[in-house]
Amino acid sequence: MISKIVISAADAVRDIADGATVMVGGFGTAGQPIELIEALLEQGASDLTIINNNAGNGTTGLAALLAAGRVRKIICSFPRQVDSQVFDGLYRAGQLELELVAQGTLAERIRAGGAGIAAFFTPTAFGTALAEGKETRHINGRDYVLEDALVADYALIKAHQGDRLGNLVYRKTARNFAPMMASAATTTIAQVSQLVELGSLDPEAVVTPGIFTKRLVEVGGALPAVTEGQ
Amino acid sequence: MISKIVISAADAVRDIADGATVMVGGFGTAGQPIELIEALLEQGASDLTIINNNAGNGTTGLAALLAAGRVRKIICSFPRQVDSQVFDGLYRAGQLELELVAQGTLAERIRAGGAGIAAFFTPTAFGTALAEGKETRHINGRDYVLEDALVADYALIKAHQGDRLGNLVYRKTARNFAPMMASAATTTIAQVSQLVELGSLDPEAVVTPGIFTKRLVEVGGALPAVTEGQ
Amino acid sequence: MKGPLDRDGMANRVAQDIPEGAYVNLGIGLPTKVSNFLPVDREIVLHTENGMLGMGPVAGADEIDLDLINAGKIPVTELPGASYFHQADSFGMMRGGHLDICVLGAFQVSISGDLANWHTGGADAIPAVGGAMDLAIGAKQVLVIMELFTRDGQCKLVTECTYPLTGIGCVNTVYTDYAVFGLQSDGVYVREVFGDTSVTGLAEMTGLPLQQLPG
Amino acid sequence: MKGPLDRDGMANRVAQDIPEGAYVNLGIGLPTKVSNFLPVDREIVLHTENGMLGMGPVAGADEIDLDLINAGKIPVTELPGASYFHQADSFGMMRGGHLDICVLGAFQVSISGDLANWHTGGADAIPAVGGAMDLAIGAKQVLVIMELFTRDGQCKLVTECTYPLTGIGCVNTVYTDYAVFGLQSDGVYVREVFGDTSVTGLAEMTGLPLQQLPG
Numbered sequence: 025m026i027s028k029i030v031i032s033a034a035d036a037v038r039d040i041a042d043g044a045t046v047m048v049g050g051f052g053t054a055g056q057p058i059e060l061i062e063a064l065l066e067q068g069a070s071d072l073t074i075i076n077n078n079a080g081n082g083t084t085g086l087a088a089l090l091a092a093g094r095v096r097k098i099i100c101s102f103p104r105q106v107d108s109q110v111f112d113g114l115y116r117a118g119q120l121e122l123e124l125v126a127q128g129t130l131a132e133r134i135r136a137g138g139a140g141i142a143a144f145f146t147p148t149a150f151g152t153a154l155a156e157g158k159e160t161r162h163i164n165g166r167d168y169v170l171e172d173a174l175v176a177d178y179a180l181i182k183a184h185q186g187d188r189l190g191n192l193v194y195r196k197t198a199r200n201f202a203p204m205m206a207s208a209a210t211t212t213i214a215q216v217s218q219l220v221e222l223g224s225l226d227p228e229a230v231v232t233p234g235i236f237t238k239r240l241v242e243v244g245g246a247l248p249a250v251t252e253g254q
Numbered sequence: 255m256i257s258k259i260v261i262s263a264a265d266a267v268r269d270i271a272d273g274a275t276v277m278v279g280g281f282g283t284a285g286q287p288i289e290l291i292e293a294l295l296e297q298g299a300s301d302l303t304i305i306n307n308n309a310g311n312g313t314t315g316l317a318a319l320l321a322a323g324r325v326r327k328i329i330c331s332f333p334r335q336v337d338s339q340v341f342d343g344l345y346r347a348g349q350l351e352l353e354l355v356a357q358g359t360l361a362e363r364i365r366a367g368g369a370g371i372a373a374f375f376t377p378t379a380f381g382t383a384l385a386e387g388k389e390t391r392h393i394n395g396r397d398y399v400l401e402d403a404l405v406a407d408y409a410l411i412k413a414h415q416g417d418r419l420g421n422l423v424y425r426k427t428a429r430n431f432a433p434m435m436a437s438a439a440t441t442t443i444a445q446v447s448q449l450v451e452l453g454s455l456d457p458e459a460v461v462t463p464g465i466f467t468k469r470l471v472e473v474g475g476a477l478p479a480v481t482e483g484q
Numbered sequence: 485m486k487g488p489l490d491r492d493g494m495a496n497r498v499a500q501d502i503p504e505g506a507y508v509n510l511g512i513g514l515p516t517k518v519s520n521f522l523p524v525d526r527e528i529v530l531h532t533e534n535g536m537l538g539m540g541p542v543a544g545a546d547e548i549d550l551d552l553i554n555a556g557k558i559p560v561t562e563l564p565g566a567s568y569f570h571q572a573d574s575f576g577m578m579r580g581g582h583l584d585i586c587v588l589g590a591f592q593v594s595i596s597g598d599l600a601n602w603h604t605g606g607a608d609a610i611p612a613v614g615g616a617m618d619l620a621i622g623a624k625q626v627l628v629i630m631e632l633f634t635r636d637g638q639c640k641l642v643t644e645c646t647y648p649l650t651g652i653g654c655v656n657t658v659y660t661d662y663a664v665f666g667l668q669s670d671g672v673y674v675r676e677v678f679g680d681t682s683v684t685g686l687a688e689m690t691g692l693p694l695q696q697l698p699g
Numbered sequence: 700m701k702g703p704l705d706r707d708g709m710a711n712r713v714a715q716d717i718p719e720g721a722y723v724n725l726g727i728g729l730p731t732k733v734s735n736f737l738p739v740d741r742e743i744v745l746h747t748e749n750g751m752l753g754m755g756p757v758a759g760a761d762e763i764d765l766d767l768i769n770a771g772k773i774p775v776t777e778l779p780g781a782s783y784f785h786q787a788d789s790f791g792m793m794r795g796g797h798l799d800i801c802v803l804g805a806f807q808v809s810i811s812g813d814l815a816n817w818h819t820g821g822a823d824a825i826p827a828v829g830g831a832m833d834l835a836i837g838a839k840q841v842l843v844i845m846e847l848f849t850r851d852g853q854c855k856l857v858t859e860c861t862y863p864l865t866g867i868g869c870v871n872t873v874y875t876d877y878a879v880f881g882l883q884s885d886g887v888y889v890r891e892v893f894g895d896t897s898v899t900g901l902a903e904m905t906g907l908p909l910q911q912l913p914g
Contacts, residue, residue: 128575139791358790
């Protein structure tokens with residue numbers, strides 16, 4: 025019987041090696057897989073490349089991973105926030121490489137990586153500093169920039185509910201980057217607020233089919249109890 | 255108050271002009287918006303370009319539209335089927351132009367059209383007859399073909415339930431091409447088996463957000479009664 | 485003597501131009517204020533690019549759900565008929581031209597519709613683009629709401645942007661405290677003037693060739 | 700004397716190589732038969748490219764739902780843990796290399812793994828590709844199941860395909876009535892022989908340079 029359930033966040037992230045590229049879900053703290061990030065911090069892998077929309081908030085989660093010096097490079101759209109002091113300091117000190125990508129282009133590059141598309145022409149950022157050095161093309165009267173796909177060794181994501189096959193559903197705007205990241209990483213690890221019995225997720229409403237999920241772990245329970253299934 | 259609901263299939267398709275490009279949902283008959291196609295046949299528009307996975311089954315629906323001589327060109331992946339006699343005859347007689355596209359590329363081209371992506375590099379069909387004359391590129395050790403986006407003037411799709419804002423959910427494998435087509439047409443017209451009150455569709459489970467739907471019409475009722483909402 | 489509009493007045497002015505049935509994205513900052521003035525008799529669907537259509541007002545103290553936030557990371561609410569989707573779908577919706585209106589703030593807008601609103605270009609400034617470049621090309625109509633002058637009196641509607649660009653030729657209309665400017669291929673049209681300013685006075689203040697809409 | 704496998708035998712042979720936990724797409728025709736022989740003690744998830752994971756057996760007379768069909772347009776059923784998705788997601792799943800195994804039929808397979816299975820190339824034949832080219836590149840392992848010879852005795856495992864190609868260098872293993880062939884960069888390896896055939900006999904019958912797996 026297939027079961028992708030692992031017993032702890034520590035077990036889930038145990039094999040992440042130094043130098044790995046890791047996608048991390050979340051838009052700010054919504055959808056941020058905080059327990060998996062903390063396990064990764066505890067585990068000790070370093071020289072990481074992180075792909076996330078932001079570059080850490082406050083001093084926990086992704087910010088703590090940055091503060092611990094584990095991250096070599098970050099690919100993101102919006103590093104500078106009111107509470108991004110950890111990133112700001114490292115970046116100003118030249119201790120962190122930054123690849124800045126427009127948010128929609130970041131999402132689309134990750135989706136492309138998951139869907140086997142190598143590159144695509146997008147109108148976003150044409151004529152701006154973020155398109156410098158990139159191939160451009162005039163197609164049907166409009167200018168486009170060629171952007172390539174993003175893939176990763178691991179994706180760490182947070183979902184609302186999951187079953188033993190790894191089918192996942194999310195909660196509200198915490199869905200954000202997780203479905204694409206789940207498809208673009210060799211090993212996708214999901215933390216879920218609640219494990220549910222196989223068959224209790226509505227097949228019409230599954231957002232991430234289990235094929236994309238390699239491991240899932242139930243954490244927390246900070247959320248109010250929810251009714252299983254439909 | 256927004257209401258995209260129209261009273262009849264005839265009203266829904268009334269403004270489709272000669273020469274229009276029309277995406278039609280469905281994989282075989284699953285998800286085929288038969289009442290909308292029949293209304294289009296009745297309405298009389300001709301010289302149409304049709305984008306569909308197939309090229310008509312039996313003598314009804316899309317096949318009837320072809321038989322009536324209303325279609326100039328069809329863009330599809332799988333025209334030849336056991337019951338595609340109408341297409342076969344027209345094609346052999348040179349009365350119908352065919353653009354054959356691999357099914358996944360067809361889906362991706364339509365998605366690209368809806369998402370503002372002008373073109374993309376896909377590995378599918380590299381080295382085959384379907385890539386002849388197309389730009390290719392070697393990227394990270396693999397060969398890719400450049401495919402461009404598909405858009406349309408209209409999309410005719412079938413959904414299971416819809417609300418007055420045009421939010422749609424589908425049934426099982428009848429979903430197939432409809433969500434992408436809904437996003438890639440200037441005017442998307444959905445026939446739904448059941449209109450439901452605003453707020454009764456689960457926001458987490460809406461597949462086609464109403465922004466993509468311009469008109470919807472309730473037809474049939476051939477399906478067994480379903481419970482509204484969650 | 486009547487002065488220019490205040491920020492609420494500007495937001496209110498933009499709100500009056502958003503029609504019934506429109507799908508609208510309101511950027512972070514001043515644009516968000518527009519939602520406070522949307523006419524109650526119009527049904528308008530708000531998009532937030534972090535993955536939602538049908539966004540409701542900012543959450544009250546007893547409604548806060550940290551999984552339900554807007555692009556500014558403020559807790560918001562959900563209206564009947566809402567839907568959630570992931571980032572690729574959300575930005576596809578924008579890039580594909582499905583939104584009717586985006587309302588954005590700006591550092592500068594050029595008379596040809598170039599937008600600069602993501603980066604001051606300062607050597608020490610940490611760049612952060614977020615959805616700015618997607619929003620710039622993300623709707624059928626891109627409206628900018630901004631004060632016409634900086635605090636030190638520089639006009640922000642310019643012949644050519646000096647700040648790094650967010651998008652090229654993408655802005656349709658600029659709502660300012662002094663006037664509403666329509667950016668057209670044949671020039672800048674003053675659609676409406678606030679307070680005691682005249683078009684001639686505006687042309688002097690801005691140093692730009694302005695045209696008045698006939699009628 | 701033991702003869703080659705029949706079609707059920709071939710399907711059964713493929714089924715034995717599909718491991719517990721695999722995500723598998725079974726093509727139309729003979730590959731579909733493989734599902735009849737999947738070991739009952741293995742949990743295997745079937746994908747159908749028209750938009751479903753967790754496909755169950757063909758629907759019985761009282762289970763038919765015309766909205767629930769497989770890629771061959773046959774009514775099927777849904778297993779617990781199933782999910783539905785649209786065509787772009789379904790083919791992204793294939794193109795992105797997420798399926799473990801695709802099983803396909805073929806007109807011809809070349810020793811370098813080229814696949815020809817979509818079109819006879821006949822002047823009068825109406826072309827129809829469907830998902831064939833996507834399936835050809837749509838899994839970590841692409842398995843072909845086919846009779847080794849055509850009805851008129853032509854070998855279908857060839858040095859170079861003469862039929863129009865579906866994909867290049869994409870086939871990993873060929874299951875035939877006479878033998879299982881592994882296509883590797885350094886040659887064709889006979890993994891298993893059925894009936895009384897020998898590798899030497901196969902090399903004569905096929906005219907191909909065959910190597911036997913050591914051990």
